[in-house]
Amino acid sequence: MSLARNLAGVAGAVLAAAAFTAPAQADQAPPPDVRPTIIDGREVDSAPWAARLFVNGRETCTASIIAPEWVLTAQHCVDGAGDGVSFTIGNVDQTQGERASARPGGVYVHDTADLALVNIDHAVQTEYAPLGSPGDVRVGQTVQTYGWGATCTDRPEIQCQSQILKVADVNVTDIACSDYRGGTAVCATRGDGIPAGGDSGGPMFAGNVQVGVASTSDRRENTAYTNITEYRAWIQSVAGV
Template structure:
């Protein structure tokens, strides 16, 4: 059985707890809270205008990226069942700052088979949007960058050690056609100078300054899987136009 876990940093959000842990290969019952993954190491980010901190009913929950004036990209397991209770702080590395935006009524769109979601927000945000990669923009052997506001400890409750400042970790790509939490096509990678996990769900993976992945699972130690968005560009374009 895989030890990979969904990366959600729930901090009390019921929807996050419901989808908190699942192997990259197949769905299974939710594990106990102490199985939650934590981000370790990496470094703080100075600037990330495309960054979006995701809240569910006002509680910090996941990471995301804004890809168009009214569209935010994140993971399915971050928003499933959250209804219109999804909101964001956008454009600032400090999760308490940034432009506030909320999901429009009915604005949460979930992919049928991959751990992806697009959220249509209630107003246009003017910033530098995350540029999306295409086929060939990520390859086995690449060192890529992963971003998130995840927890930075394993010996305390997540809420006590969520990173206030966005962090980045380098990871090394081992596969570009593995599986995400829902069985979708993923980019799998091993730890470089850090490993993404709890609270980093939905956050971006960048290769050569283009977003190629969305955080789905991690084993907290060595391995992580990001939904390979280069395989889902038609779906993204159909909804968000990019």
């Protein structure tokens, strides 16, 4: 889409509740009238559940570890990546943390939603992201979005990816809108920041539980996160959590 794009770092940014189109690439510059304005937000001191996703060694997306050998992210972050998916886990600095790779054949994607689960090659001992249930996210709620994505809107996203994990507050406007693939999503508007390229696949937290996975954004005012509270049965069937 011209404004709404999916959030994969060098593979795309989080949407708006309206029209979705094919993902834009992160090396495309945004419209020239958009000025620097996770864009804004703030840096995170600790996030033991955080995972930075790499495809063939190249930083692309954000993710969360939800069990010793399972990482949750967006489908569009791993689409076509095969077994070339790896992570750094448990450190807010994307260059640090424990390293893990996808097991051969260990990438599982949902049939209709922008969700993926990755079975990693060894158990990582950390604090895992607790997953929310229906009712944990509500319209009108202020929630938190996390990611290592772009911090600018005035130049290509790859030029301003954050080394340190950032968080931004956003305001929930809908809990049954659509993600990039037409799945059920939580839509929100900008609070003190907005997700952008590289934040794809990253978590949305409502209180102390994860309720969403970053799917699309217009990088200015609107974002959509796949509503994982609607997909707990699928996550349970694949990852057992």
